[in-house]
Amino acid sequence: MADAPTFRIYNSLTRQTEPIEPISPGHLRFYGCGPTVYTYAHIGNFRSFLTSDLILRTARAIGWDVTYVSNVTDVGHLTQDDLVDPSGADKMAAALEREGERFANIYDLARFYTNALVDDWHALNLVEPDVRPRATEHVTDQLKAVIQLVEQGAAYATDRGVYFSVEAFPDYGKLSGNDAAEQLQATDRETVADPDKRDPRDFALWKLDDAHLMQWHSPWGWGYPGWHIECSVMGMKYLGERFDLHTGGEDLTFPHHECEIAQNESLTGHQSVNYWVHTRFLQVEGKKMSKSSGTFYTVRDLIAPTPTDDHVPAPIRTQGGVDPLALRYALISGQYRKPFNFTLKTLRDSARAVRRYQALAENAAEALDRDDGDETSAPIGEALQAQYDAALQAMCDDLNTPAALAAALDGVKTIERALDDPWSAADGQMVHDWLHKIDDLLGIVYPATDEAADEPTAADDDDRAATIDALIAAREAARAAGNYDRADEIRDRLDAMGIEVMDGPDGTTWREKVTI
Template identity: 70%
Template sequence: MAERTLRLYNTLTRETESVEPIEEGHLRFYSCGPTVYNYAHIGNFRSFLTADLILRTARAIGWDTTYVSNITDVGHLTQDDLVDPSGEDRMAEALEREGERFANIYDLARYYSDALLRDWHALNLRDPNVRPRATEHVTDQLEAVICLVESGHAYATDKGVYFSVESAPDYGKLSGNREAEQLQATEREVVEDEGKRDPRDFALWKLDDDHLMKWHSPWGWGYPGWHIECSVMGMRYLGDRFDLHAGGEDLIFPHHECEVAQNEALAGHEVIPYWVHTRFLQVEGEKMSKSKGNFYTVRDLIAPDPNDEHVPEAIRQQGGVDPLALRYALLSGQYRKPFNFTLKTLRDSSRAVKRYQDIQERVEEALAAEPDGTGESDLTSKLRESYEATLDAMCDDLNTPGALAAALQGVKALEQVDTFTATDARAARAWLSDINDLLGIVQPEHEASERTDGKDEDDEFAERVEALIEERADARADGNYDRADAIRDELDAMGVDVKDSADGTTWERKGL
């Protein structure tokens, strides 16, 4: 295999560049994770998928990797498009929304963190080397804030501690928002701390005796600002010089701009030379929003509630789509271009994934029947050419549409084989494994059941079905046939085929 490098668009320089790791052959990078106040939606996962593809591509070209992605469980305020966010902490707001469902805010954070990991694994995202939580690194953040105050990059008021933007002459170089007027405009007309020296300054520590999550600091009880956590955790696990930082385009300003300022003030030099950002996702040509009914979480699509009418009926009827089909659909648009997610794309992706799975089934059947064989398959060169083209596309700024097209050439070559010899099957199995390592679209890489309660989504679905079938049997025994018919209709809407016989009632999911 020819030596390759990974080329990515660098937001900092506005150019597509060859990534040159600080330590030769070892990519160290950080990607912003979610705030765990709700289920992550498919737009969030498009950004997480970009980091996963960077990881896979780097490994495919022979690099070692160290990958860090955080969990935010404190300090992320609702008005996060402002330089210095105002509003309510998203975690506290979620606890108020959830009512008595959780005993406290930490239980809520654990629940949605667990949900995130299940969705993460369902979509075949590989785990980072470290997944730090903001609440587990408050001492680190406090030490950083104290350091910034002592070095003159920050100051305290009666309401908090603020980073002094004036002390960072390069502030704005990532986003392009360099002019004071531009930065002040993003403040809108919000209540400001009168003690702030400059409206552009942003909070490192917020003083609040009543906050649900609070820690004692030299300035009083409070909690860290949102921006400081990623600076601290990135350098905590990757050092004060590392290669790359990824995230969604909505984080460029102010979150990542503030990170750059904090990083360089703490380290005294540039910390991260490459910044990679994923563009927004639309659904059926419109911005995703709950008011428009086109706001989808991962679980909405792979394990939908049969009674949730905001999920398309076709998806509810079939009991959800294959998670790998959803991954394939999100891959069908390059990360750096706006992506329109449609149900047609999802259907097409389901068919594409099924082609891989059908080939894999045929390959395993052939190897089971004839495990031995010698020589090189006539398919080897075609499959090698397909993989090389797929990897070339991924090295070219994660050109996923090109990569999927190149990989499908290998599928077509395999589909033309009437009967696999053992030699053919071994070549096909190796190719499928390589494609899965690179794109993650052939077979699951995680166990389906990785829940704290020991269940997976299929278990939950089966339990709902069994309970309804038992209720239907009781209704029939009592002569309540209207109720029994209503339950059967409900099961039909869930995509369940019920069969009654003399031996009892059985069921199975209808074909997807």
């Protein structure tokens, strides 16, 4: 493709598809809302994370530099998060109470599920963010922002907390389109109201609670930050007061992202984010994803199920799980801006498609081991380039993944039709190069641990050791609590990581398995 295509995306703020014009030409800076780490992330979460991943990959494919930040929320996210000012229990604290003695404290729980998130992230071949900030590591920054909002009259304190004054921000509602009446509807189910709030729409920046499991001292007393201020502060800390793009699921449009805009723009005095991108909900077999109906899946449910996962379909359990790249393929087979129905048929079809790519990759690797001249057996280079260009063009058209996957699969068919065994080394090189370009764009060919991944570093080794130690500790806690099914599940996970667990009279130790 002579000239890079224009990257266009649907902007929830303007309600139209627009060319992305980075503030710094050729450098896209964006923030993706990450999960609250109180449990394993489910496939609906990862559909949203994949939207961010595809934005990053597409931007790189057209030659842009990218700075990508995706947070971890480990405090302050309350259970009734569809309310303007959420109430109910902190999701982290509720998880600790539910899981009993499995974790020593709430920080261990957060660490365990953050490590699990990163494992699943890599399994689905998502590119690691440049920064993955944790809310608990940025409380001082959040307090500074809250103090500034109070000082400039955009927020006020009561005996129960500090609240943002919606009346002080006339543009509140511009992202979601909600008017004042609709905003008030999101307060009707509050279970713990603050009688001193000036307006029911006002939302908490800081909760005063000296009994909370995570608490910090503030000018108003002991407490913890509100959910919305976390993302405002972390986004601007690493990307600047104005950055290009912000992603998240459609459920975050209101109130979370609406509140972010109010906070950011009150703090800075100008527009904070140019493009807002939201991923639509995922259904499973035509139903809302729910545990009660058996349609709730985490990533690990599908890629590494345990025998006790009765809610996982029998074919997946008996076959030992699905290829993570097949799950990735399935989750991106529907365009992000349309509701997507995840089915086992889609998963099976995706697995067949991924196997075709993998077969070509194996043939290419074998051919490259031969030394039989440089001639290709078929002049298909131009056709493959055209099919890659078509895939890239589709991705630049508001992440049209169905069209991109179809164009890439046309390239697979071209190779399958044109090349007969045995391939020459030149054939292998041509296919190898094309597959890597497709993988860089869509992430569906090579696992993150394969040759497409970066070489391991000392930091990677440290992270792996920390993950293993956390799993060993969680297993010991499960055994101590008599939860032997959970202990066995953790041991199976360690086994899959190539770790041998040894229980002895002096405790549990581990070592890397030796492969001969």
